[in-house]
Amino acid sequence: MIYEPTVARLTYRALLGRRRAAILFVLPALLIAISAAVRLLTGADDQIASDVLGGFAIATMVPLIGVIAGTGAIGPEIDDGSIVYLLAKPVKRSTIIFTKLIVAIAVTMAFSAIPTFVAGLILNGNGGQIAIAYTVAALVASVAYSAIFLLLGTVSRHAVVFGLVYALVWETLFGSLVPGARTLSVQQWALSLAERIGENGTITSDVALPTATILLALVTVAATWYAGQKLRTLKLAGEE
Amino acid sequence: MTTIDIDHTSRWFGNVVAVNDITMRVGPGVTGLLGPNGAGKSTLINMMGGFLAPSTGTVTLDGKPIWRNESVYKEIGIVPEREAMYDFLTGREFVVANAELHGLTAGAAQQALATVEMEYAQDRKIATYSKGMRQRVKMASALVHNPSVLLLDEPFNGMDPRQRMQLMELLRRMGAEGRTVLFSSHILEEVEQLASHIEVIVAGRHAASGDFRKIRRLMTDRPHRYLVRSSDDRALAAALIADPSTAGIEVDLAEGALRIQAVDFGRFTALLPQVARAHGIRLLTVSPSDESLESVFSYLVAA
Numbered sequence: 001m002i003y004e005p006t007v008a009r010l011t012y013r014a015l016l017g018r019r020r021a022a023i024l025f026v027l028p029a030l031l032i033a034i035s036a037a038v039r040l041l042t043g044a045d046d047q048i049a050s051d052v053l054g055g056f057a058i059a060t061m062v063p064l065i066g067v068i069a070g071t072g073a074i075g076p077e078i079d080d081g082s083i084v085y086l087l088a089k090p091v092k093r094s095t096i097i098f099t100k101l102i103v104a105i106a107v108t109m110a111f112s113a114i115p116t117f118v119a120g121l122i123l124n125g126n127g128g129q130i131a132i133a134y135t136v137a138a139l140v141a142s143v144a145y146s147a148i149f150l151l152l153g154t155v156s157r158h159a160v161v162f163g164l165v166y167a168l169v170w171e172t173l174f175g176s177l178v179p180g181a182r183t184l185s186v187q188q189w190a191l192s193l194a195e196r197i198g199e200n201g202t203i204t205s206d207v208a209l210p211t212a213t214i215l216l217a218l219v220t221v222a223a224t225w226y227a228g229q230k231l232r233t234l235k236l237a238g239e240e
Numbered sequence: 241m242t243t244i245d246i247d248h249t250s251r252w253f254g255n256v257v258a259v260n261d262i263t264m265r266v267g268p269g270v271t272g273l274l275g276p277n278g279a280g281k282s283t284l285i286n287m288m289g290g291f292l293a294p295s296t297g298t299v300t301l302d303g304k305p306i307w308r309n310e311s312v313y314k315e316i317g318i319v320p321e322r323e324a325m326y327d328f329l330t331g332r333e334f335v336v337a338n339a340e341l342h343g344l345t346a347g348a349a350q351q352a353l354a355t356v357e358m359e360y361a362q363d364r365k366i367a368t369y370s371k372g373m374r375q376r377v378k379m380a381s382a383l384v385h386n387p388s389v390l391l392l393d394e395p396f397n398g399m400d401p402r403q404r405m406q407l408m409e410l411l412r413r414m415g416a417e418g419r420t421v422l423f424s425s426h427i428l429e430e431v432e433q434l435a436s437h438i439e440v441i442v443a444g445r446h447a448a449s450g451d452f453r454k455i456r457r458l459m460t461d462r463p464h465r466y467l468v469r470s471s472d473d474r475a476l477a478a479a480l481i482a483d484p485s486t487a488g489i490e491v492d493l494a495e496g497a498l499r500i501q502a503v504d505f506g507r508f509t510a511l512l513p514q515v516a517r518a519h520g521i522r523l524l525t526v527s528p529s530d531e532s533l534e535s536v537f538s539y540l541v542a543a
Contacts, residue, residue, distance in 0.1 A: 006340040010326060017328045080324035085381060088289065088318045089341040090310050232308055235292065 004091060004099045011103040015072050023068055024107070027061045028115030035119040046130060049123035050202040053134040057119060058187055058194075062112040062141045063167030069107040070149025071159040073100040074227075078234065079157060087234070094228035097150070101224055104146035113138040133197035141190035144216050147223040148186070154227045154234075182206040189216045242302055242315055242388040242420050243267045244288050249297030251283050258283040260444040261297070266422050270415035272435030273424040274455070280444040281424040282321060285393045288422070289318045301389065314342070317382030321393035323374060325366050331377045332362035338381040352380040356410065372403035379410070390414060392423040396430055408434050428455075463487055464505050468498045469525035470516065479515045483507075497525065 015021060035052060042048055074097075077083040086096055116138040120131020148166075153159040174181045182188045189212035191205035205212070244266040251259040259280045266288075275281050286292040287299045290306040290313070298305060301312050326334055332353065339349040353359050356376040361369070366377065375395060382390060392411075396404050411434060415421045425431050431438055432452040440448040440455060448455055470476045477489045477498055485504035492499050502508035516523050 004341070006337050010329075010337055013328060014326070081320065081322040082324040082326055084291070084318065084320050084322075085325070085338060086341065087291065088313050088316070089338075090313045090343075091341055092310060233293070 002092070002095045002098070003102060004095050007086060007091070007096055007099040008103050010086075011073050011100050012107075014076065015069060015103065015107055018072065018076070020068055020072060024065060024111045027064060028111055031057055031061055031115050031119045032122065035122040039122055039124075044124040044127060046124055046128040046200060046202050049120065049127070049130050050134075050198070052123060053116060053120055053130065054191070054203065057112070057116045057134060058137055058141065058190065059172055060168075061115070062108070062138050062190075063145055063171055063187070064164075065112045066104075066108050066142065066145025067149050067160060067163035067167055069104045069111070070146045071153035071163050073104040073107075073146075073150055073153065075153035075157075075159045078154065083234070087231075093231040097154070097224060097228040097231055101146055101150055101227075104150050105143050108142035108146050109139055112142055128199040128202055129197050130202060133194040133203055136197055137190040137194035140193055140216065141186050144186045144189065144220050147220040147227075151223040151227040151230070154230045179206065183211075184215075186216070186219070188212070241268055241418070244306075244389065244420065244422070245298075245300045245303075246284070246288070247298045247300070249287065249294045249299055251280075251287060251292060251295045257444050259287070259294075259441075262441070262444075262446045263297075264439055264446060264449065266420060266439075268415070268418045268420050269437060270411055270421045270423070270435045272431035272438045272452075273422060273441060274426070274428065274431045274438055275424075275441035275447075276426050279426075279441045281426075281441055282393055283444075284441065285391055285422070285424055289316065289391050314385065315387055316389045316391060317385065317387035319375075319378045319382045319390070319392040319395055321397070323371075325374065325378065327367040328365065330363050330365055331358055331369070331373075331380075334366060334377060335362075335380045335384060339384045342385040344385060348384050348386075349380070352384040353377075355383055356380045357406070371398040372400060375399060375403070375407065379407070387419070389420045390422070392421070394425060395423050396425060396427075404430075464502045464508070464528065466498075466500045466502060466508075467495075467525065467527050468500055468512070468523065469496065470498070471522040471524065472519075473498050475519055476516060476521050479519055480512070483511055483515075485511055 034056060038048060038052055087093070113135050117131055117135040120126055120134055124130060126132060149159065149163050152163055156162055170181065171185055171187050183206065188205050188207045191203060192207045192209045192212035194203045195205045196209060246262055246264050248261055248263050249259060250257065250261050262284065273281050273284065283292060287294055288306065290309065293307045300306060301315060304312065306312050329337070332349065335349040335353055336346045339345065353362050356379045358373065358376050358380060361373060366374065369377065395407060399407065411421055411423065436451060438450065438452055438455045439446065468476070473491060477491060480486045480500065481489055485502055485507040486500060487503045488501040490499040512526065513523065
């Protein structure tokens with residue numbers, strides 16, 4: 001696995017240059033606006049801070065940013081066929097995927113973890129380590145989401161739709177109704193780490209830390225490996 | 241000397257056979273891959289370019305398999321048919337990125353841009369380019385590592401005549417330098433102007449192979465059909481039928497046009513404008529009937 005700077009540069013520019021990138025700015029701005037409003041209305045409160053960060057930042061914003069960055073790092077290039085210019089080079093396909101994963105992770109982290117931390121400071125000034133805990137959860141979730149959605153962008157032309165369904169229906173709705181679904185939830189894995197950092201039991205996860213760590217690593221590695229395999233045998237759409 | 245060998249290669253998509261047991265060798269010089277739309281030209285080029293696995297048979301570059309072998313791209317340059325590029329980059333940025341991916345520097349990119357005469361617009365965004373400019377920047381990106389094989393899928397589509405001439409000149413030069421240049425086209429005139437060697441594909445099959453004179457004869461020794469609209473259809477029909485190059489003319493009242501069968505293609509195409517001019521008739525539409533192109537090829541398969 002090698003990081004290829006040219007692939008990275010093209011991916012960054014494609015990701016941040018598209019109109020879709022606006023969502024990358026809108027969601028964090030919304031989180032910070034909500035946090036400021038909550039702080040003004042209710043004052044600093046650990047439980048409320050945890051509810052806002054857990055309910056909006058981790059449950060909604062991080063997966064959505066992951067969908068945009070993960071699928072956006074490769075999906076549009078496959079859709080319009082411009083990926084040929086990367087594929088027709090003496091560059092290993094696994095290098096292309098690895099580089100795009102790094103870019104997707106960096107973008108997801110930047111647009112989810114930093115705003116989460118800022119929002120945590122606004123909400124209660126990192127009382128009970130809540131800002132730090134959720135920031136760590138956002139960082140960890142960024143890695144897994146990027147890998148999953150990058151794979152999705154490689155295998156499906158409707159990656160964004162599937163990504164949204166996963167992020168919103170599975171992680172948010174289904175996860176809150178069916179307890180078993182929570183074990184297979186990036187959000188819960190990330191929260192199990194946050195649970196250890198946060199004080200006073202304000203953060204809870206349904207998954208034990210060792211299980212969460214293993215699942216996180218497994219999903220990330222497996223998704224990345226499989227995306228590399230798919231890229232090696234990619235059929236460019238729109239041919240005769 | 242770089243040669244692509246296609247050996248008893250087929251490719252199917254589900255139940256559809258796109259390429260049917262084709263064997264051919266593409267060597268140095270310019271080779272034209274000719275066939276109607278949907279004949280399997282792109283599928284074949286995609287297999288030569290390593291973007292598609294053959295269902296059966298092999299496609300090799302100097303004996304090395306092309307599929308799943310990224311190292312072949314050191315020798316192959318590809319100009320895809322599709323328009324999509326990194327539109328948010330400037331032409332220069334795009335070609336430089338392609339050079340870097342080959343482990344080369346901006347100098348190689350600059351040289352390639354000079355070769356395709358795109359330096360004047362290299363700092364404009366690709367999104368603002370015309371079709372011909374895009375085509376030339378694609379060429380530059382394919383040439384940047386000085387490949388010994390150049391594969392071009394329908395490179396002349398949408399180019400104006402001047403751009404077409406420029407690109408033909410460039411490809412001719414590449415061929416003369418001993419590179420293996422293969423381009424696809426569905427237009428006979430295009431192929432015969434450029435290619436010393438022609439491979440014809442029809443309905444996934446290898447229909448003919450040889451130099452352009454041989455192919456030309458195969459293709460022209462048959463009636464051609466044209467649809468012509470003019471300011472005075474009947475007068476034009478009367479004047480044309482007097483010449484032996486025309487075998488039949490139908491006045492299609494519903495279409496308001498003439499359907500002309502020409503037996504001597506070369507003579508008819510020269511005659512038509514002369515006759516029109518001599519009789520003061522304005523030609524409004526002159527187009528080979530759609531089925532005519534298809535029939536050229538089906539005629540070839542039958543031959």
